[in-house]
Amino acid sequence: MTTHFNDACWLPFTPNRYFASHPKVLASARGAWYTTEDGRQLFDSLSGLWCSPLGHAHPAIAAAFARQPEILDFAPCFQLGNPPAFALAERVTALAPGSLDHVFFVNSGSEAVDTAIKLVIAYHRARGQGQRFRIIGRERGYHGVGLGGISVGGMVGNRKTFAPLMLNGVDHLRHPWDPNEMAWSRGQPAWGAHLADDLERLVGLHDASTIAAVIVEPVQGSTGVIVPPAGYLQRLRELCTRHGILLIFDEVITGFGRLGTPFAAQAFGVQPDLLTFAKAITNGTIPLGGVLIDRAVRDTILQVDGPAHMPEFLHGYTYSGHPMSCAVGLAALDAYASEGLFQRAAELAPVLEDAVHSLRGEPGITDVRNIGLMAAIELTPVPGKPGLRGFTVFEHGFANGTLFRAAGDAISLAPPFISTPAEIGRMVDSLRAAVRAAQAAG
Numbered sequence: 001m002t003t004h005f006n007d008a009c010w011l012p013f014t015p016n017r018y019f020a021s022h023p024k025v026l027a028s029a030r031g032a033w034y035t036t037e038d039g040r041q042l043f044d045s046l047s048g049l050w051c052s053p054l055g056h057a058h059p060a061i062a063a064a065f066a067r068q069p070e071i072l073d074f075a076p077c078f079q080l081g082n083p084p085a086f087a088l089a090e091r092v093t094a095l096a097p098g099s100l101d102h103v104f105f106v107n108s109g110s111e112a113v114d115t116a117i118k119l120v121i122a123y124h125r126a127r128g129q130g131q132r133f134r135i136i137g138r139e140r141g142y143h144g145v146g147l148g149g150i151s152v153g154g155m156v157g158n159r160k161t162f163a164p165l166m167l168n169g170v171d172h173l174r175h176p177w178d179p180n181e182m183a184w185s186r187g188q189p190a191w192g193a194h195l196a197d198d199l200e201r202l203v204g205l206h207d208a209s210t211i212a213a214v215i216v217e218p219v220q221g222s223t224g225v226i227v228p229p230a231g232y233l234q235r236l237r238e239l240c241t242r243h244g245i246l247l248i249f250d251e252v253i254t255g256f257g258r259l260g261t262p263f264a265a266q267a268f269g270v271q272p273d274l275l276t277f278a279k280a281i282t283n284g285t286i287p288l289g290g291v292l293i294d295r296a297v298r299d300t301i302l303q304v305d306g307p308a309h310m311p312e313f314l315h316g317y318t319y320s321g322h323p324m325s326c327a328v329g330l331a332a333l334d335a336y337a338s339e340g341l342f343q344r345a346a347e348l349a350p351v352l353e354d355a356v357h358s359l360r361g362e363p364g365i366t367d368v369r370n371i372g373l374m375a376a377i378e379l380t381p382v383p384g385k386p387g388l389r390g391f392t393v394f395e396h397g398f399a400n401g402t403l404f405r406a407a408g409d410a411i412s413l414a415p416p417f418i419s420t421p422a423e424i425g426r427m428v429d430s431l432r433a434a435v436r437a438a439q440a441a442g
């Protein structure tokens with residue numbers, strides 16, 4: 001059969017030269033399964049890119065998608081509003097913890113992160129502390145590909161080429177993964193809360209009066225599900241509060257049920273000042289992201305002395321609050337609620353935990369970690385070729401019925417919430433086979 005491939009389409013985060021000789025095309029999807037162009041079924045082990053927990057081709061989402069263009073296909077949100085945007089803002093803030101009462105809509109996780117960075121700078125400036133300009137990120141953090149996001153992010157491959165473009169004054173906490181202390185942890189590792197004290201060290205170095213915010217993913221997703229040690233996020237919160245530093249949780253992956261609660265903030269019992277989200281808000285069907293903002297932060301920015309006819313925060317995107325995206329977002333939130341899917345994610349979490357920890361002892365696997373409905377395994381790298389082992393697992397999975405996502409030599413798993421226990425068992429069996437094949441390949 002003909003593969004619909006051409007090299008006019010430059011694929012993101014893809015080795016395009018290799019792809020040209022090994023094209024892989026997904027043609028359709030339903031439920032937890034993709035179908036390739038040559039008609040093979042692939043289990044979706046990462047819910048798309050962490051974004052499709054409801055599974056694919058959900059009828060309520062398809063219906064919302066079909067209905068909305070007939071009502072309002074586009075409306076600018078500059079100086080204007082629209083019913084789906086207002087309704088979705090109300091729904092998202094109702095799910096959010098504490099006083100995260102306001103939402104600023106964007107189109108992606110990267111835009112949400114850059115927007116959050118601008119908001120914290122604007123906040124400190126509005127309260128007369130414009131000298132607070134530093135943002136503290138974390139090693140191995142992923143916050144998208146905007147210039148703000150790669151600056152606070154901690155993935156060297158995404159940063160090194162663009163070093164001259166990095167935001168001024170950014171610094172990083174250490175990441176909290178130490179295989180010597182926490183390998184094979186189920187859920188939160190007991191060791192490592194003290195790693196949050198890195199912030200105290202950076203305060204000692206830079207002085208709190210120059211630091212605007214700390215941004216972390218509650219669970220670091222894109223570098224292979226790094227779970228926060230018990231007490232770590234609480235300690236980070238305490239230090240931020242003590243030093244007048246805002247805490248941003250990047251919940252682009254963990255938002256909307258991945259840990260069995262609407263947001264990871266609720267699962268860990270830690271309240272951020274701002275929270276970024278995207279992905280699962282529309283089940284990945286249409287781009288949409290946002291920043292949830294604490295009432296006090298929003299009030300401070302809105303109260304700057306300025307003429308009443310001028311916007312207080314000069315920022316926004318043509319597609320902020322897009323009626324199509326927001327209508328689909330409402331349908332997705334309805335489906336999560338009516339099908340009890342956050343609860344189902346919580347129920348499936350121990351099934352995934354037991355299945356993935358059954359890989360312990362498998363040659364070539366050096367760690368297994370998990371929390372909620374997300375997990376990762378760490379593979380021994382091929383000497384001198386980091387990432388090759390993970391890549392081989394992906395290739396084997398693609399040829400044998402499972403779509404895996406490698407993060408270097410870690411393989412991350414985040415199946416759709418609608419998966420069955422049998423599908424999760426099968427996914428892990430197929431991971432075992434792929435790891436064996438990758439080991440045999442040398």
Ligand SMILES: Cc1ncc(COP(=O)(O)O)c(C=O)c1O
Nearest residue numbers: 108109110142143144250252253
């Ligand atoms: C934590 C986190 N932040 C931001 C992003 C960027 O999102 P997007 O690719 O929608 O720009 C991602 C994407 O995976 C993410 O995992």
